[in-house]
Amino acid sequence: MTVRVRINGEEKELDVDPEMPLLWAVRDVLGLTGTKYGCGQALCGSCTVHLDGQPVRACVTPVRRAEGHSVTTIEGLSPDGNHPLQKAWVELGVPQCGFCQAGQIMCAAALLAKKPRPSDKEIDQSLAGNLCRCGTYTRIRSAVKKAAGMSEE
Amino acid sequence: MTKLLTLISRRSFLEGLNLSVGGLALGVFSGGLAAAASGSSTAKGAPGLNPNVFVHVAPDGAVTIVCARSEMGQGVRSSLPVLVADEMGADMARVTVAQADGDKVYGDQNTDGSSSVRGVYDDIRRMGATARVMLVAAAARRWKVKPEACEARDHAVFLRDGKRSLGFGELVVDASRLPIPKVKDVKLRPKSELRMAGRPMPLLDGPAYVTGTAVFGADIRLPGMLIAVVARPPVVGGKVVRFDATRALAVPGVKKVLELPAPKPPYTFQFWGGVAVLAENTWAAMRGREALDITWEDGPNASYDSTTYREQLTASIREPGMVARNVGDIDAALASAARVVQAEYHVPHQSHIPMEPPVALARVENGTCEVWAPTQHPQAARSVAAATAELPEEKVQVHVTFLGGGFGRKSKADFIAEVVWLAKEAGVPVRVQWTREDDVRHDYYHSVSAQQLTAGLDASGKVIAWRHRTAFPPIASTFGQATRPSPSDLQQGVLDLALSVPNVRAETCEAPPHVRIGWLRSVYNIFHAFSVNAFVDELAHLRGSDSRDMLLEVLGPPRKASLQELGITALRNYGASVEDHPVDAGRLRGVIERVTAMSGWDARKANGRALGLAAHRSFLSYVAVVASVVKDDQGRIRVDEAWVSVDAGTILNPERVRSQMEGSIIFGMSIALHGAVTMKGGVTEQSNFRDLKLVRIGEAPRKIHVDIVPSELPSGGIGEPGVPPVAPAIINAIFALTGTRIRELPVSRTLAV
Numbered sequence: 001m002t003v004r005v006r007i008n009g010e011e012k013e014l015d016v017d018p019e020m021p022l023l024w025a026v027r028d029v030l031g032l033t034g035t036k037y038g039c040g041q042a043l044c045g046s047c048t049v050h051l052d053g054q055p056v057r058a059c060v061t062p063v064r065r066a067e068g069h070s071v072t073t074i075e076g077l078s079p080d081g082n083h084p085l086q087k088a089w090v091e092l093g094v095p096q097c098g099f100c101q102a103g104q105i106m107c108a109a110a111l112l113a114k115k116p117r118p119s120d121k122e123i124d125q126s127l128a129g130n131l132c133r134c135g136t137y138t139r140i141r142s143a144v145k146k147a148a149g150m151s152e153e
Numbered sequence: 154m155t156k157l158l159t160l161i162s163r164r165s166f167l168e169g170l171n172l173s174v175g176g177l178a179l180g181v182f183s184g185g186l187a188a189a190a191s192g193s194s195t196a197k198g199a200p201g202l203n204p205n206v207f208v209h210v211a212p213d214g215a216v217t218i219v220c221a222r223s224e225m226g227q228g229v230r231s232s233l234p235v236l237v238a239d240e241m242g243a244d245m246a247r248v249t250v251a252q253a254d255g256d257k258v259y260g261d262q263n264t265d266g267s268s269s270v271r272g273v274y275d276d277i278r279r280m281g282a283t284a285r286v287m288l289v290a291a292a293a294r295r296w297k298v299k300p301e302a303c304e305a306r307d308h309a310v311f312l313r314d315g316k317r318s319l320g321f322g323e324l325v326v327d328a329s330r331l332p333i334p335k336v337k338d339v340k341l342r343p344k345s346e347l348r349m350a351g352r353p354m355p356l357l358d359g360p361a362y363v364t365g366t367a368v369f370g371a372d373i374r375l376p377g378m379l380i381a382v383v384a385r386p387p388v389v390g391g392k393v394v395r396f397d398a399t400r401a402l403a404v405p406g407v408k409k410v411l412e413l414p415a416p417k418p419p420y421t422f423q424f425w426g427g428v429a430v431l432a433e434n435t436w437a438a439m440r441g442r443e444a445l446d447i448t449w450e451d452g453p454n455a456s457y458d459s460t461t462y463r464e465q466l467t468a469s470i471r472e473p474g475m476v477a478r479n480v481g482d483i484d485a486a487l488a489s490a491a492r493v494v495q496a497e498y499h500v501p502h503q504s505h506i507p508m509e510p511p512v513a514l515a516r517v518e519n520g521t522c523e524v525w526a527p528t529q530h531p532q533a534a535r536s537v538a539a540a541t542a543e544l545p546e547e548k549v550q551v552h553v554t555f556l557g558g559g560f561g562r563k564s565k566a567d568f569i570a571e572v573v574w575l576a577k578e579a580g581v582p583v584r585v586q587w588t589r590e591d592d593v594r595h596d597y598y599h600s601v602s603a604q605q606l607t608a609g610l611d612a613s614g615k616v617i618a619w620r621h622r623t624a625f626p627p628i629a630s631t632f633g634q635a636t637r638p639s640p641s642d643l644q645q646g647v648l649d650l651a652l653s654v655p656n657v658r659a660e661t662c663e664a665p666p667h668v669r670i671g672w673l674r675s676v677y678n679i680f681h682a683f684s685v686n687a688f689v690d691e692l693a694h695l696r697g698s699d700s701r702d703m704l705l706e707v708l709g710p711p712r713k714a715s716l717q718e719l720g721i722t723a724l725r726n727y728g729a730s731v732e733d734h735p736v737d738a739g740r741l742r743g744v745i746e747r748v749t750a751m752s753g754w755d756a757r758k759a760n761g762r763a764l765g766l767a768a769h770r771s772f773l774s775y776v777a778v779v780a781s782v783v784k785d786d787q788g789r790i791r792v793d794e795a796w797v798s799v800d801a802g803t804i805l806n807p808e809r810v811r812s813q814m815e816g817s818i819i820f821g822m823s824i825a826l827h828g829a830v831t832m833k834g835g836v837t838e839q840s841n842f843r844d845l846k847l848v849r850i851g852e853a854p855r856k857i858h859v860d861i862v863p864s865e866l867p868s869g870g871i872g873e874p875g876v877p878p879v880a881p882a883i884i885n886a887i888f889a890l891t892g893t894r895i896r897e898l899p900v901s902r903t904l905a906v
Binding site for chain 2: 017020021029031032033034035036037038039040044046073074075077081085086089090093094096097098100101102105120124127130131132133134135136138140141
């Protein structure tokens with residue numbers, strides 16, 4: 001059966017089991033590998049994508065829930081990697097291994113879309129579901145603030 | 154001559170590099186993936202200057218520098234190749250960094266032991282210097298001047314009078330016709346001429362990471378590839394008795410079910426055995442595995458129980474062990490002491506849990522084997538792949554992807570062996586994908602440990618006796634027979650601890666293994682730094698002393714402690730000589746003094762917060778940490794600020810040193826506050842982030858301050874040494890704040906965190 005989804009602005013017809021998690025549809029079927037598998041149970045946030053602008057954990061979201069909706073992955077966040085968060089992330093040297101960072105950025109992008117000047121507490125709450133084993137959290141906070149045009153402290 | 158150079162024969166650049174450029178250009182370079190899929194070499198036959206396997210200059214001046222170490226978050230690709238470029242005088246804007254395949258021509262590639270800079274700093278510079286010397290010689294000939302009249306910088310050679318210059322590209326053809334000087338005869342630049350080394354360097358792969366284009370282990374697809382998910386025996390040494398794959402094969406997309414042979418001890422880098430489900434996509438493979446019906450035989454480790462084992466280790470450290478360090482007469486000193494203090498410390502198994510679980514891709518066909526994997530140890534991966542595919546090593550290529558974290562887990566090639574076996578058996582390319590549950594349950598765990606520390610104090614309160622007993626199943630048990638630590642295992646924080654105490658003994662006690670033990674970031678230093686620093690803090694409290702003063706007193710005056718003073722006959726010293734890297738009490742004191750000064754130690758308990766201190770030498774570096782601890786409005790312990798001072802000798806990239814220290818604080822906090830893997834019936838009780846907690850952003854300190862000690866001494870390690878002092882600094886702060894003494898990690902077993 002086919003599922004119609006708008007991915008990063010392009011209409012796609014996916015010939016998949018509608019119960020397949022969006023994560024595997026995106027990675028294995030569409031070949032968009034920027035979205036990562038880290039836990040499969042919505043515990044780590046590595047697979048975060050936007051569904052109609054809202055952050056969702058793609059690993060527990062059946063692809064049927066995206067039917068007729070718009071999905072944005074890290075590849076579609078900006079045309080050429082120039083989203084303010086992506087720029088701030090590079091300028092502040094946030095990533096270490098980099099694996100969780102797409103999920104962190106997608107979550108932070110959803111936050112900034114809703115709250116252009118978030119408080120520290122709002123940043124922590126929005127990113128509470130995104131693990132980073134390398135421990136880049138203090139730089140993540142600074143980069144979100146920098147992207148928001150706030151003081152990095 | 155160090156081992157890097159002795160292993161590098163003069164060999165054509167392309168011979169060494171074709172696998173790299175053709176295999177996988179990492180990061181922002183375009184075309185890498187297409188090349189990866191075809192296995193073709195884009196560089197084959199390209200002319201240019203290639204004095205060694207690390208450096209190539211093309212006729213258009215484009216420079217390629219090979220990074221032979223794996224990138225797992227430490228920033229090695231942003232550091233080592235820059236040093237080569239700096240030595241050459243190359244402009245990083247015109248340098249491409251290529252990732253080396255697993256090949257002994259590059260010297261040791263094992264990205265482990267915090268060794269990527271400390272092991273090779275001058276050797277790797279010589280690779281760039283050789284190219285520079287040849288480019289300069291070509292220019293000097295052209296201008297009919299002596300080479301001394303020329304200098305290489307900004308991707309060109311300049312006549313020192315400033316009147317003439319020739320770009321690297323213009324010199325390549327001439328330079329490539331010159332004899333290649335012997336590497337050992339090549340003179341390095343004076344350090345003052347290096348423009349990038351020692352200064353903050355940009356994160357080379359930053360743009361790739363933030364756009365999702367960095368290629369990790371699961372991100373490569375080959376035509377006809379199947380994805381494998383494996384049901385592995387729940388207990389180490391267990392076997393499949395029978396299985397029924399009918400339901401699994403009925404899952405749409407599932408193509409094959411294969412039983413893997415069971416390994417035999419010692420387990421080394423063998424795969425676990427079990428039953429693999431191979432499918433067209435990852436989800437089908439996972440569902441297929443769920444549908445398998447398997448009966449397991451657990452074997453002798455089914456009795457492994459963490460609660461019982463804790464008692465066993467406690468009993469072990471209460472008996473004398475094998476002496477590994479001895480000074481004076483400990484028994485007499487303890488018998489005559491005015492006061493004897495004793496404490497026991499426990500740290501459970503820890504797991505690595507890199508955010509990217511183990512994953513690898515293999516193709517075995519036409520008498521060749523090709524692997525793409527996030528491996529810390531590409532040469533071991535190659536050997537294991539060759540043995541598994543039953544092919545000579547020269548028929549095996551191992552391409553190294555980005556690693557989504559490593560921490561020691563991805564040094565082990567078990568998942569490489571697994572995927573090669575599956576690809577060979579299936580006759581199609583296979584990617585094996587470990588789930589998070591697989592990763593947690595089938596790790597090479599950090600060793601569980603128990604330690605007893607005993608001190609004798611004289612009537613004035615001076616420490617006159619120090620006895621340290623330690624019991625933990627050693628890593629050697631994964632590779633052979635071993636039921637207690639060897640004396641050399643105690644180099645990590647027991648033997649290399651300078652003590653101003655006249656009677657000292659260290660003993661290793663019995664601790665038989667029941668799981669695969671592996672090395673986790675900073676290894677045995679984790680629990681040794683914990684017990685030593687906690688114990689000194691306890692002594693300070695009992696004596697009514699300041700714990701910084703107590704620590705400095707126990708370490709004694711600044712000095713390089715000889716083996717004789719330490720009471721040992723040899724020190725493994727992380728592979729370095731004690732002449733180059735002595736046990737330097739002065740350097741440890743130095744970081745203690747700096748970190749306490751910057752953290753405001755003198756006001757260490759005020760306004761509802763308390764500071765704790767710990768310091769440790771590991772991987773030839775000296776690190777001290779102060780942690781500030783508070784209770785939040787729900788009474789939970791929080792680390793709200795942390796300070797780190799690191800003396801790692803000569804620093805290559807201070808920006809990545811800072812990020813490693815920041816990361817070490819968080820990594821150490823996870824160990825201190827939450828980290829525990831426990832076993833029941835031989836089975837790991839945890840499975841995913843629900844029951845295996847890691848520090849999240851809300852727990853991260855508001856601020857982590859990093860101080861790097863300026864030094865021209867030989868480089869020490871960076872990736873690991875920041876971790877050991879973190880847990881003891883936190884528990885010492887908790888004691889100062891609450892009066893609760895934590896002797897067993899994680900803290901969550903005792904207090905709300």
